Amino acid sequence: MIHFDNVTKTYPNQGRPALENVTLDIEKSEFVFLVGPSGSGKSTFLRLILKEERPTEGRIHVAGRDLARLTNWKVPHLRRRIGCVFQDFRLLPNKNVYQNIAFALEVIGKPRRFIRKVVPEVIDLVGLEGKRDRMPDELSGGEQQRVAMARAFVNRPTILLADEPTGNIDPATSIGIMKVLDRINRTGTTVVMATHDAAIVDSMRKRVIELEYGKVVRDQSRGVYGQAY
Amino acid sequence: MRAQFVLSEVWIGLRRNLTMTIALVVVVAISLSLLGTGLLFVKQVDNTRSYWQSRVQLSVYLCTSQAIDANCNGAVTTAEIDSIQQALKSLPEVISVTYLSQPQAVALFKQEFANSPTLVKYTSPSQIPSSFEIRLRNTQADAIPVTNSVDGLPGVAQVVDDASILNNFYKLLDGARTAVVIIAIFLLVAAILLVANTIRLSAFNRRRETSIMRLVGASNFYVQLPFLVEGMIAGFFGWLISAGLLVAVKALWLNGLQSYFPYGVTLTTTDLVEVIIIALIMGLLICGTTSFLTLRRYLRV
Numbered sequence: 001m002i003h004f005d006n007v008t009k010t011y012p013n014q015g016r017p018a019l020e021n022v023t024l025d026i027e028k029s030e031f032v033f034l035v036g037p038s039g040s041g042k043s044t045f046l047r048l049i050l051k052e053e054r055p056t057e058g059r060i061h062v063a064g065r066d067l068a069r070l071t072n073w074k075v076p077h078l079r080r081r082i083g084c085v086f087q088d089f090r091l092l093p094n095k096n097v098y099q100n101i102a103f104a105l106e107v108i109g110k111p112r113r114f115i116r117k118v119v120p121e122v123i124d125l126v127g128l129e130g131k132r133d134r135m136p137d138e139l140s141g142g143e144q145q146r147v148a149m150a151r152a153f154v155n156r157p158t159i160l161l162a163d164e165p166t167g168n169i170d171p172a173t174s175i176g177i178m179k180v181l182d183r184i185n186r187t188g189t190t191v192v193m194a195t196h197d198a199a200i201v202d203s204m205r206k207r208v209i210e211l212e213y214g215k216v217v218r219d220q221s222r223g224v225y226g227q228a229y
Numbered sequence: 230m231r232a233q234f235v236l237s238e239v240w241i242g243l244r245r246n247l248t249m250t251i252a253l254v255v256v257v258a259i260s261l262s263l264l265g266t267g268l269l270f271v272k273q274v275d276n277t278r279s280y281w282q283s284r285v286q287l288s289v290y291l292c293t294s295q296a297i298d299a300n301c302n303g304a305v306t307t308a309e310i311d312s313i314q315q316a317l318k319s320l321p322e323v324i325s326v327t328y329l330s331q332p333q334a335v336a337l338f339k340q341e342f343a344n345s346p347t348l349v350k351y352t353s354p355s356q357i358p359s360s361f362e363i364r365l366r367n368t369q370a371d372a373i374p375v376t377n378s379v380d381g382l383p384g385v386a387q388v389v390d391d392a393s394i395l396n397n398f399y400k401l402l403d404g405a406r407t408a409v410v411i412i413a414i415f416l417l418v419a420a421i422l423l424v425a426n427t428i429r430l431s432a433f434n435r436r437r438e439t440s441i442m443r444l445v446g447a448s449n450f451y452v453q454l455p456f457l458v459e460g461m462i463a464g465f466f467g468w469l470i471s472a473g474l475l476v477a478v479k480a481l482w483l484n485g486l487q488s489y490f491p492y493g494v495t496l497t498t499t500d501l502v503e504v505i506i507i508a509l510i511m512g513l514l515i516c517g518t519t520s521f522l523t524l525r526r527y528l529r530v
């Protein structure tokens with residue numbers, strides 16, 4: 001599903017590469033944790049998958065497409081197959097829960113009938129029944145992250161990327177967030193999650209890829225977080 | 230394509246920077262009005278020019294009893310009139326010679342200056358000379374040789390080339406026309422800069438929406454469409470106001486100016502509609518292309 005072949009990424013005017021000679025495969029419906037200290041290149045890895053950044057060297061394939069060959073005007077089609085969740089939720093403050101989720105479908109031109117049908121379904125999936133008319137500032141951080149997950153998942157992507165989704169959320173609420181991600185993963189969606197949360201990684205027992213200074217230093221199925229950062 | 234959704238996003242965008250939108254509408258309205266006024270003026274000048282083109286001639290004024298010209302010694306005699314006519318007819322540059330007797334000249338004068346009754350009232354018919362009206366083969370080149378050959382013949386008071394009078398008049402009109410067009414161009418440049426700025430501001434205000442749109446895979450066209458429509462709507466309202474102003478300009482100012490132009494040269498409603506349509510195309514084109522080009526620089530893939 002995601003294939004990195006000897007990928008190096010050096011940002012302009014930066015001495016040390018953010019990612020260096022990374023080669024790895026992530027299969028369909030896998031759940032992968034991306035761990036490592038701050039600045040080790042986790043976010044860079046996720047941005048490369050979205051083609052928000054281009055690799056300096058090496059090849060990347062996502063969902064069967066060679067990203068180097070993907071023209072700019074086809075990038076939106078790639079992104080429709082990838083959902084994204086971030087530490088800072090990125091909700092629209094002037095739209096309610098329903099509208100925030102529907103927005104993702106409206107801007108890719110889905111018919112209104114379809115939107116009316118699927119948005120309530122994902123609202124239920126992420127456990128926000130009865131809160132569809134709330135504005136983001138009337139929700140807790142955990143609830144806001146659920147809205148963001150619903151928005152990322154509403155178009156049934158094949159891949160879900162999560163960059164520290166529990167970074168702004170207390171441990172108890174994080175468990176709920178992880179349950180939702182697990183539920184999404186069980187529908188066959190590949191999930192890649194960058195995190196600093198040792199407790200979560202240790203409790204889930206999924207594949208763990210550890211980065212350090214841009215290099216893969218560990219790739220372990222059913223792994224743990226490792227030493228404390 | 231979800232038209233309703235795009236329109237609601239556009240509405241949000243327009244409302245969010247309302248002051249800029251209003252400024253934009255006003256500048257577009259003023260620049261299009263000035264441009265339109267310039268075009269109407271150009272049309273008026275062109276109409277006048279073509280009106281005169283077919284009428285331009287050389288007038289040989291004959292002596293009246295009150296003439297004070299050096300060559301005159303009392304009123305022209307019939308014999309003199311005959312010999313002048315012979316002389317004119319023998320010239321190869323002359324197409325036709327028409328004799329305008331004094332009563333005919335008086336009647337023509339009254340008709341042409343019908344707009345200025347005071348002038349007619351205080352001009353004594355005996356001051357108006359009889360004349361030969363001459364059509365030349367080439368109005369530009371032939372005027373001087375023909376003038377030279379009849380000037381000074383007994384009974385000829387003055388030879389007047391219409392074209393030389395009109396040229397001064399044209400110079401004045403052309404100057405006014407150029408001034409209006411230059412001012413309009415400056416304002417159009419201001420309008421373009423303002424459109425670019427408004428769209429940039431709007432893109433900045435909507436950067437959250439835009440970044441989410443890109444993230445969930447909205448096509449570039451869909452991301453840009455609300456801004457494009459926003460610019461076009463501002464352009465459209467500016468045009469609407471300018472259309473009203475142009476109708477007013479024609480009704481109040483150009484129609485008032487009409488009395489200074491020759492009888493029969495008028496701006497028609499078709500002329501006005503044509504100018505208003507040109508203004509619409511200019512307005513939409515400027516707003517559309519400017520917002521599109523601004524966005525291409527602002528919204529990276």
Ligand SMILES: Nc1ncnc2c1ncn2[C@@H]1O[C@H](COP(=O)(O)OP(=O)(O)OP(=O)(O)O)[C@@H](O)[C@H]1O
Nearest residue numbers: 011012014018036037038039040041042043044045
């Ligand atoms: N846009 C950029 N331009 C220049 N350098 C960048 C850019 N983004 C990231 N970097 C650098 O690349 C390296 C990797 O950054 P990245 O954001 O991938 O780390 P991370 O593992 O996500 O860190 P964190 O855990 O703090 O989020 C860092 O040294 C960072 O300074």
Ligand SMILES: [Mg+2]
Nearest residue numbers: 042043044163
């Ligand atoms: Mg990061």
